[in-house]
Amino acid sequence: MPRLAGDLAIWFFILAELLAFGVFFAAYAFTRANNIELFDAEQAALNRNAGALNTVLLLTASYFVVRAVQAAELRLSHACARWLLAAIACGAGFLIVKVFEYSAAFEHNISLSSSPFHMFYLSLTFFHFMHVILGMVILIAMWNGARRGRYSPDDMNGLETGAAYWHMVDLVWLVLFPLVYVIH
Amino acid sequence: MNSVIHGTPRRATVLWATLIFATLLTWGMGVLGATGKGAIALLAVISFWKGAVIILDFMALRHAPLLWRVLTLGWMVLVWAVIAIAYIKGLPQ
Numbered sequence: 001m002p003r004l005a006g007d008l009a010i011w012f013f014i015l016a017e018l019l020a021f022g023v024f025f026a027a028y029a030f031t032r033a034n035n036i037e038l039f040d041a042e043q044a045a046l047n048r049n050a051g052a053l054n055t056v057l058l059l060t061a062s063y064f065v066v067r068a069v070q071a072a073e074l075r076l077s078h079a080c081a082r083w084l085l086a087a088i089a090c091g092a093g094f095l096i097v098k099v100f101e102y103s104a105a106f107e108h109n110i111s112l113s114s115s116p117f118h119m120f121y122l123s124l125t126f127f128h129f130m131h132v133i134l135g136m137v138i139l140i141a142m143w144n145g146a147r148r149g150r151y152s153p154d155d156m157n158g159l160e161t162g163a164a165y166w167h168m169v170d171l172v173w174l175v176l177f178p179l180v181y182v183i184h
Numbered sequence: 185m186n187s188v189i190h191g192t193p194r195r196a197t198v199l200w201a202t203l204i205f206a207t208l209l210t211w212g213m214g215v216l217g218a219t220g221k222g223a224i225a226l227l228a229v230i231s232f233w234k235g236a237v238i239i240l241d242f243m244a245l246r247h248a249p250l251l252w253r254v255l256t257l258g259w260m261v262l263v264w265a266v267i268a269i270a271y272i273k274g275l276p277q
Contacts, residue, residue, distance in 0.1 A: 052208075
């Protein structure tokens with residue numbers, strides 16, 4: 001019997017988010033098509049290593065969230081909480097790397113108005129950054145719930161709903177990283 | 185009680201390792217300065233594959249009604265199709 005993990009409402013929210021990011025990606029791609037040299041030159045100055053490191057951190061956080069959900073399916077509340085804490089640590093690592101990246105950009109006088117590429121780079125990544133912050137709040141709330149033994153095979157809805165949101169944040173980054181940091 | 189749909193730890197660990205490997209591949213293509221239609225096709229395939237793992241396994245949509253897989257995987261296809269069209273449009277004539 002097919003079953004959608006988590007609350008139906010979160011899936012409509014996820015679709016809306018994917019649509020918003022999709023429009024953003026299309027706008028970036030077509031603006032780039034008309035400003036190839038500028039986009040390629042300014043992309044080359046980005047810290048690709050930081051982008052790749054952040055991809056690893058988000059994927060690893062997603063993996064830890066999966067392990068947390070699997071632990072809850074086995075009624076292992078403490079293990080569920082520990083996996084969620086590990087995911088929170090990875091998410092925090094992502095935010096720290098991004099803050100360093102932004103501070104380096106601002107030192108080079110990069111701003112929303114400095115060029116079309118920088119406008120997209122800053123707005124796209126910051127829009128995503130805000131989603132990671134919300135994801136962290138959700139993970140912390142789930143960690144708190146797991147520590148109190150809230151999740152079990154009889155009550156997975158809250159955990160699956162939050163997990164679906166976190167995976168969406170990861171999914172969007174899987175397009176954003178190659179698009180903004182690699183494709184030229 | 186809900187049906188168990190989130191797979192085994194072993195499967196999740198293997199998928200995570202392949203996702204990390206695929207990320208290193210994308211990063212390596214950036215370091216090597218890979219460019220052109222072939223490079224973007226490979227980047228699109230890697231990104232789509234990674235997205236499919238997140239959608240089907242991590243989000244557990246493999247066990248959801250077909251419509252949800254169509255909507256999410258369809259989003260990946262559409263986004264990469266648009267990126268590819270824009271990329272080709274920007275190539276020197």
